[in-house]
Amino acid sequence: MPTPEIVPSAYDQTLLTRQVGELLDRHIPRAITTGERVLIKPNLLLAAPPDKAILTHPLVVRAAAAWVLDHGGTPLIADSPAVGSVEKIWRMGGFQEALKGMPVEVKGFETAAPIDIGAPFGTIGLAAEALKTQTIINLPKFKTHAMMTLTLGVKNLFGCVVGFEKPKWHARAGIQRDQFARLLVGIAEAIRPTVTLVDAITGLEGQGPGKNGTPRPMGFLVAGADIHAVDAACARMAGLAPEALPTLAAALTLGHIQAIPNAPLPEKIFSDFKLPTQSPVTFGPPFMKDLIRKHMVQRPVVNPAACKKCNQCLTYCPVGAITETDEAVAFDLETCIRCYCCVEVCPHAALTAVDTRVGHWLQKAKKLADRVF
Ligand code: SF4
Numbered sequence: 011m012p013t014p015e016i017v018p019s020a021y022d023q024t025l026l027t028r029q030v031g032e033l034l035d036r037h038i039p040r041a042i043t044t045g046e047r048v049l050i051k052p053n054l055l056l057a058a059p060p061d062k063a064i065l066t067h068p069l070v071v072r073a074a075a076a077w078v079l080d081h082g083g084t085p086l087i088a089d090s091p092a093v094g095s096v097e098k099i100w101r102m103g104g105f106q107e108a109l110k111g112m113p114v115e116v117k118g119f120e121t122a123a124p125i126d127i128g129a130p131f132g133t134i135g136l137a138a139e140a141l142k143t144q145t146i147i148n149l150p151k152f153k154t155h156a157m158m159t160l161t162l163g164v165k166n167l168f169g170c171v172v173g174f175e176k177p178k179w180h181a182r183a184g185i186q187r188d189q190f191a192r193l194l195v196g197i198a199e200a201i202r203p204t205v206t207l208v209d210a211i212t213g214l215e216g217q218g219p220g221k222n223g224t225p226r227p228m229g230f231l232v233a234g235a236d237i238h239a240v241d242a243a244c245a246r247m248a249g250l251a252p253e254a255l256p257t258l259a260a261a262l263t264l265g266h267i268q269a270i271p272n273a274p275l276p277e278k279i280f281s282d283f284k285l286p287t288q289s290p291v292t293f294g295p296p297f298m299k300d301l302i303r304k305h306m307v308q309r310p311v312v313n314p315a316a317c318k319k320c321n322q323c324l325t326y327c328p329v330g331a332i333t334e335t336d337e338a339v340a341f342d343l344e345t346c347i348r349c350y351c352c353v354e355v356c357p358h359a360a361l362t363a364v365d366t367r368v369g370h371w372l373q374k375a376k377k378l379a380d381r382v383f
């Protein structure tokens with residue numbers, strides 16, 4: 011399998027049509043047959059304009075669709091958004107305008123088909139279109155993620171879990187990053203995209219992957235057939251050791267890769283790229299897990315001035331830990347599993363994950379220890 015490529019790029023339609031086309035030519039090993047349906051899976055998390063850098067940029071999606079059409083295929087562009095319908099995201103995200111006149115099918119995943127992704131999860135329902143389509147173009151956005159550090163190729167495929175099954179699987183995986191990472195790797199191995207092409211032209215840093223993140227101009231596309239090698243290359247771009255990415259560590263533990271892939275070094279490393287602040291959630295013996303969760307792990311907190319009482323967070327919380335109040339919303343922190351789905355889906359950036367006092371001091375102690383040792 012050829013190593014991934016990192017290509018300097020910009021949001022220019024002519025440039026992207028050429029660059030994305032060349033990358034797909036090089037990294038999709040098989041010819042598309044006439045009329046063949048090709049699944050394009052961008053990140054369509056929620057309705058947000060392109061300058062917020064939350065979704066795969068419409069011009070990148072357009073370039074991928076143009077390549078499929080040029081090769082005689084039929085593009086199907088689909089995702090299962092966390093909030094809102096694909097139609098609304100298509101309109102508000104600038105896709106309708108960018109792909110105007112192109113004969114593409116756009117839809118939200120609706121039907122799930124069962125597939126065994128191995129222990130401890132067993133059978134999971136994944137988008138039937140993704141399981142039955144032979145050629146899949148995975149188009150993630152380069153973004154931070156409160157739980158997974160970065161959301162790249164592997165994490166993007168969590169969108170193949172249909173609708174409200176997503177928060178249920180969040181709940182099953184619990185607060186342990188390594189467990190959720192294993193779930194994501196199991197899903198990625200079941201979907202097996204033909205190619206992964208990351209939109210890292212403008213990334214999202216800080217408290218991503220939703221509206222609390224901050225757009226970060228970067229200027230690259232990263233593409234390859236080996237999803238883990240693509241993710242490793244992206245981790246290096248963000249100044250992160252690939253083995254520190256939970257999904258890569260999980261792929262290694264589960265035996266899907268034998269070693270951290272030898273991804274090419276980007277010509278620019280964004281060593282000041284702001285990763286999300288995270289609590290050390292997965293240490294300690296099992297009997298202490300509840301105590302750790304309550305007192306050390308970041309909590310969701312609402313800014314009542316920003317809350318529009320839209321109830322998206324209530325609907326999405328996998329364990330029903332959120333209730334409506336007169337001013338905004340309230341959290342039952344005994345029930346909350348600290349999955350941060352609510353922070354991710356809030357369309358008004360009214361929620362943040364905030365360190366507890368103990369967690370804050372632990373972070374400080376860790377930084378000090380890192381400097382000393
Ligand atoms: S916190 Fe956000 S998602 Fe929840 S009700 Fe308020 S605005 Fe809506």
Ligand code: SF4
Binds near residue numbers: 352
């Ligand atoms: S309140 Fe938020 S962080 Fe807690 S379980 Fe619900 S969605 Fe997850």
